[in-house]
Amino acid sequence: MDDSVPHGGFYTQDDIREVVAYAKKRFITVVPEIEMPGHCQAALAAYPELSCSGGPFKVGTEWGIIYDVYCAGNEKTFEFLQDVLTEVIDLFPSEFIHIGGDEVPKLRWQNCAQCQERIRTEGLKSEDELQSYFIKRIEKFLGGKGKRLIGWDEILEGGLAPNATVMSWRGTAGGIAAAQSGHDVVMSPTSHCYFDYYQGLFDEPQGIGGYLPIEKVYAYEPVPVELAAEQAAHILGAQANIWTEYLADSDSVEYMLMPRLLALSEVVWSQKSLRSFADFSRRVVPHYDRLAAAAVNFRLPPPDGLGGKKLISGPTQVQVYPPFPGAEIRFTTDGTDPTRESPLLPDGPLEVRDSAVVKARTVLRGGRLSRAISTSFSRLDPEKNGLDYAYFEGSWLRLPNLDGLTPVKTGHVFDLSFEPSGPRQDNFALLFKGYLDIQKPGEYVFTMVADDGALLIIDGKEVVRHDGLFWILELTGRTRLEVGKHPIQIAYFQKTGDRRLDILCEGPGLEKRALFPHWLFRN
Template identity: 50%
Template sequence: MSILKTSLITLVSLFAVLWHGGGISMAQTVIPLPQNSSPGTGTFRITEETKLYTNLKGHEKERLTAYLSTIPAPFDKKFKGNKSPRENVIILQKSRDAASAPEGYSMEVTPAHILIRSTTDTGLFYGLQTLMQLAQPADGTSLEVASVKIEDAPRFDYRGLMIDVSRHFRSKEFVKKQIDAMARYKLNRLHLHLTDAAGWRIEIKKYPRLTDFAAWRPEANWKKWWFADNGRKYCNESDPKAQGGYYTQEDIRELVEYASERHITIIPEIEMPAHSEEVLAAYPELSCPGEPYESADFCVGNEDTFSFLEDVLTEVMELFPSEYIHVGGDEASKATWATCPKCAKRMQDEKLKDVDALQGYLINRIEAFLSRHNRKLLGWDEIMNDSLAPNAAVMSWRGEEGGINAVRNGHRAIMTPGTYCYIDQYQDAPYSQPEAIGGYLPLSKIYSYNPTPEALTEEESRLIYGVQANLWAEYIQTDEHYEHMLYPRLMALAEVGWSRPDRKSYAHFHSRALKEIEWLRSRGYHTFPLKDEIGNPHNASQPVSHLALGKPVKYNAPYNPNYQAQGDKTLTDGKRGGWTYSDGAWQGFISRDRLDVTIDLEAVTELRSISADFIQVVGPEVFLPREIIISVSSDGTDYNEVKRIEHETSTSEVFTFRNFGWEGDTSARYIRFQARADKTLGGWIFTDEIIVK
């Protein structure tokens, strides 16, 4: 057996300095929660006599050595000796008859030894991460670990985080810091969103203008730049106002190696055919108009587009050894394709029926190119088409339907629906938080997610590859804000991806997360203060009783099918909305007349008040109404207007609620409630309940 030996100062530094924290010394303190554990008797004490051994060899031993070398504490990095003592020893043993899953491990802690076994060095690494969380300070010079037996393995093979470095660039050091936390929580995929309209973030030697020009803009703040009157322009790196940045190829190699030492694969994303304004500003000949700032989509009819994309992907593949290369594929407007002669010819030559098929042509052609280089294509759920190659994988972000369709067509699916996995949403009462894109995604909701849809059979479920959290950065300018959005929600995602549903308890997880936040803060992470969480509005969990409860509602203008909430019964079902308009209680209107409904009380009734709440979230263009009109009628034909409210809608109120209504004394059977949008702002109107008293 090859042996890894360290002194006390190695172990005390390794465990006490980096991973010590308060809490009970037992497997139930670990995040993510191990699959099976049973307590023993006594404790193992790490002292200056403790030895650390492994039988790893070659690259695996080198990878472990490299990982240990990054620990900011002195220790002996030399491997020596060939015989393990029987007591006071920690053994990392790779063995064919160990845990069955490739990333699984077993751990046995007794007063005499700690034995971690796995069939892979990755499993041993995860066992080491568990041990690091279990080790607690015993006194000033030693640590102790309670005796325990653990059998552990992940539920899903893919457990990921997407970091958006396009909207606001993040330094190499910042990314490494998040990789360290990912390793602690046994996450194994880092998806880097490297390209988008806001900036190109990776050096491509064949196309230097991508980093000389497309990586820079004259405004650091994305929101100001995106909504600027003069329109989303880029600038040269030499411009005194230039803001942005990119990773050199050497930076990328360094990040890939750093992640590999922590058993994390980095998956690069190069957006196509849409979200490519920055590329087409630098190389406008690749767009249909042929002019900068005129299109976000590559011209699929232009053969030069494919030469460019293949050149870029060739350099990307040289840097990233990942099995998958992410190509985006989402939100293509396709607007310029319909009138482009080159695209028309491509459609004719390839017998494509419409512009949607034109996108499928691009995706399939890029997939074939990647396949020739022994790589696989990964993209958002818009890449799905009838001829998509079986080895392509799909990220389901627009709900779960894309993932379900992918699986039923034989593709791997990574579940990342916005409702549960988009952690750019508010995690607490928006008025108490830094600005976010909108929505409300608290820790408890992420934790409740099951990535395996109930609609799938057991056999189909095997193609659910895993789960991923996505943190888009439009509204996140600083590193501190980014970490505030990540933690502790990333811990919940890690447990969703690793632990079995029957092992999970939110109350238990919440207590562990509170303690883990203390550790993160001690290591310089800027977390959300979970202990001060406000939670959902009280009225969101308390049904409201009123005169219109359960009464029929006639929609004179339709609600939007994407935000129908509970359908026709929504506005009189007694349910109040919370911090997000997508919580199933708020109903959304974007038709020309916006909100216009008639409630039938089914009998003439004495009325004292009629009111409704509205929500405003400026980012997704959800605004308070400009005008509210409330009318009543006894016969449903002749209406008397009892209240008209003029409201000046202001975008300075990034997030707000407002109640509009009438109070008085009248009798009526029918109530007509209208709410109209500001003609200049447009956008959505959302309400949850029309309360009649």
């Protein structure tokens, strides 16, 4: 994922047979997905003649929507895909073959002589109908092989193939429309079924974004109320999706799956009237021990009551709660991760008297620990701590020279935040200036996570530059710092879409973490 590190590999046919046999013994059917007409850049890199332009292409190093797709006007495209599907059918006994069909830009087809000729000769009215033609041809081929076509809800565009099954991911509207027209449906909306979304709001491993706690998964009802009884019979069930752009290994995948997969399983295997999240929460606890015994890297719920940053001007109290009855909680107040030997959480609230990081973890009987959840308490002097900011409005593709622009407003904040931009979500920039107080000399590593562009300068030296329009991207820089206060400057701009600005620091005796507000001074 844009990290210049090769990922992936391939399966031999014997590998596939082994996977299918392994799954069958466990009463699981493996459904293959061969993407078409889009999401095929790797295939086009090998067979550029199947594109509209002829290439050349490189295998993608970034995820996203790619404009180059299979040429729908080229008969060789269909010959190639039928050859591929013939091999796939021989390997997978599944009733269904998934053909993708999602996120297909039509730009190349609009400018392709062969595709436009196909539209004319087939009497089609648009590129959407050309996609429908494409899918219908593939469905006819699969039907002749005794297989059923299933695809993402974009296959509704331009007209649904006669016997196609729809997998509804962009909400429920596609699934409802398909069921109402007599087609089978698998519900898989992003709102409840995308398990690459974060499970908690704080201290979670890096993910693609979003927020899908287990209680929301359990609240899902796959059969839409808009459907009459005979239409509801077309809802085959629901599917959890987990995409791995940000998941580097199987441990990461297991963490995102479990225990949310248990919740969705109960949703699709039980009647709505019998479901209770409170009851499920009680019954799922013994499964944590089972998952631990099976060496599954599941997400053990951390304690409640901690998370994020809190600015204080004097002693304050914090209440930490166990995530389920009888849970053992271990905690620290020095910023280190709790271990099994750390102090037990006492009854009643904890008192925090000065700047500190309170961390806590849930501990199972067998010793499994949850991820640490933490709150950073910063005791501040309102007159001294914080950063001065300048706020600008405008549209940029790269970081402008903010020192040369006139700000809309200026002010003072205690931490990096989008508070100065108010309700504005797009087309603005921020310039923060102040001093960073360093307590120990040595080399420090600064990590910037930004969307869109940002720049970190310390002691007049550029440490990290993250410039241009990007999805969330993480970049690092190093610099040696002596004890004392160092001038710091952070510039940021937001074009459109998601916005994010985090700066993390690690150094002598300091684990990687966000900058403490009590390290920041105005002068």
